Amino acid sequence: MIPLDDVDKWYPLVNERAQRFLSEQEREQYRSLPQNEVEHQLKLLLECPIAHFTVVNEVYFRARWAEVFEALQLGDDLTLLEVASGDADMVPQVMARTHPNSTYITANMNKSLTASLLQKTLGLPLHMKIIEEDAAYLEKHLPSGSVDIIVFQHAVNDIIQAILCEQAGIDTIHTDWMETLPAMIKLLQQEVASGTLEVHARQPFIALIHTLLKSLRTDGVIAMNHYMFQLDLDWGYPADLFENIIPLARRWLNGIQGCEEIFIPGFDRQWWIFLQKR
Numbered sequence: 001m002i003p004l005d006d007v008d009k010w011y012p013l014v015n016e017r018a019q020r021f022l023s024e025q026e027r028e029q030y031r032s033l034p035q036n037e038v039e040h041q042l043k044l045l046l047e048c049p050i051a052h053f054t055v056v057n058e059v060y061f062r063a064r065w066a067e068v069f070e071a072l073q074l075g076d077d078l079t080l081l082e083v084a085s086g087d088a089d090m091v092p093q094v095m096a097r098t099h100p101n102s103t104y105i106t107a108n109m110n111k112s113l114t115a116s117l118l119q120k121t122l123g124l125p126l127h128m129k130i131i132e133e134d135a136a137y138l139e140k141h142l143p144s145g146s147v148d149i150i151v152f153q154h155a156v157n158d159i160i161q162a163i164l165c166e167q168a169g170i171d172t173i174h175t176d177w178m179e180t181l182p183a184m185i186k187l188l189q190q191e192v193a194s195g196t197l198e199v200h201a202r203q204p205f206i207a208l209i210h211t212l213l214k215s216l217r218t219d220g221v222i223a224m225n226h227y228m229f230q231l232d233l234d235w236g237y238p239a240d241l242f243e244n245i246i247p248l249a250r251r252w253l254n255g256i257q258g259c260e261e262i263f264i265p266g267f268d269r270q271w272w273i274f275l276q277k278r
């Protein structure tokens with residue numbers, strides 16, 4: 001696997017970042033880990049598909065998103081839109097620490113994952129707005145130019161999967177996402193085998209980005225990241241596709257009107273893409 005990041009760069013930073021980005025309860029959990037275990041978990045996270053969900057993972061991803069916010073010099077009164085958050089709370093967790101009292105919006109279709117996200121983020125000092133609908137219809141919910149940054153935190157693959165499921169008549173809204181995952185993987189295998197993924201998913205994906213660009217302010221940024229899960233690979237997710245989701249998105253979005261790719265030093269193009277609205 002192409003490493004997410006450089007373990008030699010991150011290991012010296014991880015204790016300080018844990019102090020900054022974890023809750024008291026999480027810090028306690030973190031402190032119970034011997035330092036060689038922290039280093040081991042960090043190495044696994046950065047160099048292998050993710051097989052364990054650990055507090056070290058949380059530190060790393062929260063710290064990375066904080067670096068994105070800092071690099072983009074986002075002001076204090078931030079309005080952030082996350083697309084397809086599921087119940088992953090890295091972004092609201094970091095935002096609560098770097099930009100307290102600002103506005104976090106998520107557009108997320110799956111009902112039970114939205115409920116779980118609300119539970120995980122209870123009490124965070126953020127104005128939370130939940131849009132339980134396909135992000136393709138966001139125009140109905142958000143005034144144009146009202147958002148400072150749009151994030152796809154490990155969401156490009158999920159969006160593509162949901163597009164394919166909709167076309168195949170598979171419900172991803174009222175069902176358990178993990179129970180549906182084998183069917184999603186089967187669809188992806190078929191698309192890869194027949195070489196039709198681009199024909200079926202590119203256009204809806206681009207249309208979604210065009211819609212999102214309307215709610216983004218001029219100079220605002222769409223930030224996407226990705227990493228792999230071992231479980232998906234074990235269940236037959238096409239490995240080359242899974243590893244290259246960001247390069248695929250870059251190829252599909254090449255030449256899209258209204259934004260252009262920017263680069264942030266230290267963020268690998270394999271795992272991150274940043275598009276700035278012009």
Ligand SMILES: C[S@@+](CC[C@H](N)C(=O)[O-])C[C@H]1O[C@@H](n2cnc3c(N)ncnc32)[C@H](O)[C@@H]1O
Pocket residue numbers: 083084085086087088107108109110113114133134135136152153154155158159160162163172173177
């Ligand atoms: C596995 S979960 C989320 C993953 C999460 N981003 C992460 O960090 O792993 C997938 C979620 O994406 C949502 N989703 C997929 N396509 C979407 C779309 N077009 N609009 C809104 N939500 C979408 C699903 O409803 C589901 O809640």
